[in-house]
Amino acid sequence: MKLLEERIKRDGIVLDHDVLKVNSFLNHQIDPQLMLQIGDEFAAAFEEDQVTKIVTVESSGIAPALMAGLALNVPVVFARKHKSLTLVDHLYTADVYSYTKKVTNTISVDQKFLTAADRILIIDDFLANGQAVTGLLDIAKQVGCEVAGVGIVIEKTYQQGAQLIKDAGIKLVSLARIDSLADHQVHFAPED
Ligand code: 5GP
Numbered sequence: 729m730k731l732l733e734e735r736i737k738r739d740g741i742v743l744d745h746d747v748l749k750v751n752s753f754l755n756h757q758i759d760p761q762l763m764l765q766i767g768d769e770f771a772a773a774f775e776e777d778q779v780t781k782i783v784t785v786e787s788s789g790i791a792p793a794l795m796a797g798l799a800l801n802v803p804v805v806f807a808r809k810h811k812s813l814t815l816v817d818h819l820y821t822a823d824v825y826s827y828t829k830k831v832t833n834t835i836s837v838d839q840k841f842l843t844a845a846d847r848i849l850i851i852d853d854f855l856a857n858g859q860a861v862t863g864l865l866d867i868a869k870q871v872g873c874e875v876a877g878v879g880i881v882i883e884k885t886y887q888q889g890a891q892l893i894k895d896a897g898i899k900l901v902s903l904a905r906i907d908s909l910a911d912h913q914v915h916f917a918p919e920d
Contacts, residue, residue: 729769729903733916735762736882736904742912746856746884747828754853754881758791766903767795770851770879773901774800777876779849781805781842783867785824785835785860792881793851800849805842807835807864820870824863827856835863844872855880855902858889865896882906885917 741749753759770792782804784793790806797804807822808815819836826833842848850864861878868875878893883902893900905917 729766731762731765732881732904735759736906736914740914742909742914746887746909748854748882748884748906748909748914750882754791755788763791763795766792766881767797767799769903770796770849770901771799774849774877774879774899777849777899778847779876780846781848782851783807783837783842783848783864784851785809785864788853789851789860792853792879796849796851796879802849803841805837807837807867809833809835811836820867822863822866822870825859827854827859835867837867839871842867842871842873846871846873847876848873849876849879851879851881853881855883855889855893856887858887858892861889861893865898877901879903884909 739752743749753762779800779802781802782793782797785807786809793804818839821834821836823832824835850861852860875898877899880902883890883905885905885907907917908915
């Protein structure tokens, strides 16, 4: 997605440890116009896939997932990282190791929001080693629902997440694909 690549080039900051900081439009401050277009791109990519629900993880997945849900006209469920008085039991849970925070969170989804009749589209902001997506696939397995695909805003192709998803035979669509962050520069993958 050209517009997204241009925005990453303009505003992305490469931190050490292979982390791209995009908190001026995606991870902290959010650009609603860009998110709207991201939602439209995901909707175009998955319009034939009979998606009934979008599933993401809080918090950075919510903005692109919501816009994809708007464009596909389906509800959006976000897995929560913390229990609360309103989220106690009847949960699907999975453990997810966070690439950026270096801690393991147990993510939870209330059982009433996913059923075996669903065909879910998993959306997330970044794909690195695939831990977040694997956690959501684990939840999908517990639910017994089908996975229509995975939509990622920014994929880092040199980490193993994409291969995991492809090996599982799941459709993967990434709107920007980064081959390397060498020399603190963003190097995009050539178009397929
Ligand atoms: P994974 O679970 O695929 O290893 O990592 C994906 C998650 O880690 C994303 O949900 C995102 O929050 C975070 N993440 C991974 N790599 C990056 C990165 O380069 N920049 C930012 N801002 N977040 C990242």
